[in-house]
Amino acid sequence: DTAVSQTPKYLVTQMGNDKSIKCEQNLGHDTMYWYKQDSKKFLKIMFSYNNKELIINETVPNRFSPKSPDKAHLNLHINSLELGDSAVYFCASSQQTILYYEQYFGPGTRLTVT
Amino acid sequence: GNSVTQMEGPVTLSEEAFLTINCTYTATGYPSLFWYVQYPGEGLQLLLKATKADDKGSNKGFEATYRKETTSFHLEKGSVQVSDSAVYFCALNFGNEKLTFGTGTRLTIIP
Numbered sequence: 225d226t227a228v229s230q231t232p233k234y235l236v237t238q239m240g241n242d243k244s245i246k247c248e249q250n251l252g253h254d255t256m257y258w259y260k261q262d263s264k265k266f267l268k269i270m271f272s273y274n275n276k277e278l279i280i281n282e283t284v285p286n287r288f289s290p291k292s293p294d295k296a297h298l299n300l301h302i303n304s305l306e307l308g309d310s311a312v313y314f315c316a317s318s319q320q321t322i323l324y325y326e327q328y329f330g331p332g333t334r335l336t337v338t
Numbered sequence: 339g340n341s342v343t344q345m346e347g348p349v350t351l352s353e354e355a356f357l358t359i360n361c362t363y364t365a366t367g368y369p370s371l372f373w374y375v376q377y378p379g380e381g382l383q384l385l386l387k388a389t390k391a392d393d394k395g396s397n398k399g400f401e402a403t404y405r406k407e408t409t410s411f412h413l414e415k416g417s418v419q420v421s422d423s424a425v426y427f428c429a430l431n432f433g434n435e436k437l438t439f440g441t442g443t444r445l446t447i448i449p
Contacts, residue, residue: 228381255435265376265425265442272435279435314381323389324370324431329381 228330236336245300247315256298257316340365344440359413361428369430371411376425
C-alpha cells in the first residue's frame with residue numbers, strides 16, 4: 225500500500241522548460257509538504273498546505289508554484305527551469321497528534337536540469 | 339530560532355561496531371524530537387521519537403534519550419549491520435506543521 229506517492233521518479237529536462245511533479249497521499253492527512261534535498265543531502269522545506277490552504281511558504285523563487293486541488297494531492301509546478309533547480313524533491317504528509325506532527329515522505333523525484 | 343546540529347559525516351564503521359551519532363538542539367521550550375533515516379534511493383522514514391525529557395525512543399535496535407539538561411538526542415546502536423548504511427536526520431517539532439531538520443549524517447557500514 226503506497227502511502228505517499230510521487231510522479232515522476234526521474235525527470236531530466238533542459239533549462240528554460242516548465243515541468244510539474246505530482247504528489248498524492250492516501251493516509252487521510254490534512255497537511256502536505258514539498259521539500260528540496262541538495263546533493264549534500266541537506267533538506268529544505270519549500271511549502272506546506274493544510275486542507276488546501278498554504279501555511280508555509282519559505283523563501284523560494286516564484287518560479288515554483290504549488291497547487292493543491294484537494295487535501296490528498298499537492299503538485300509542484302516549476303517555470304523556467306535553471307541548473308540550480310537540479311535536486312531531489314520530496315513530498316510529505318503529516319498527521320497532527322497532541323504533541324507533534326509526524327511526517328511521512330514520498331520516494332522523491334530526482335530532477336536534473338541540463 | 340529553532341535549530342538542530344548533528345555531527346558531521348560521513349561516518350564509516352565496521353559491522354558489529356557501536357554507533358553514536360550526536361544531535362543537539364537549540365529551542366525555546368521543549369520540543370518533540372525525532373530521528374529519521376533515509377536509505378539509498380528512498381524517502382525519509384521515521385526511525386524513533388521522544389516527546390518529553392528523559393523519554394527513550396527505540397526501534398530496530400536503535401535508541402535515543404531526550405536529555406533536557408544537555409539539549410541532546412544522540413542516536414546509538416550496539417552492533418551495526420551493513421543494512422544500517424543510510425543517512426540519518428535528527429529533527430524537532432513543536433506541535434505545529436514545521437519540522438526542523440539537522441543537516442544529516444551519512445553512515446556507511448563495512449562488512
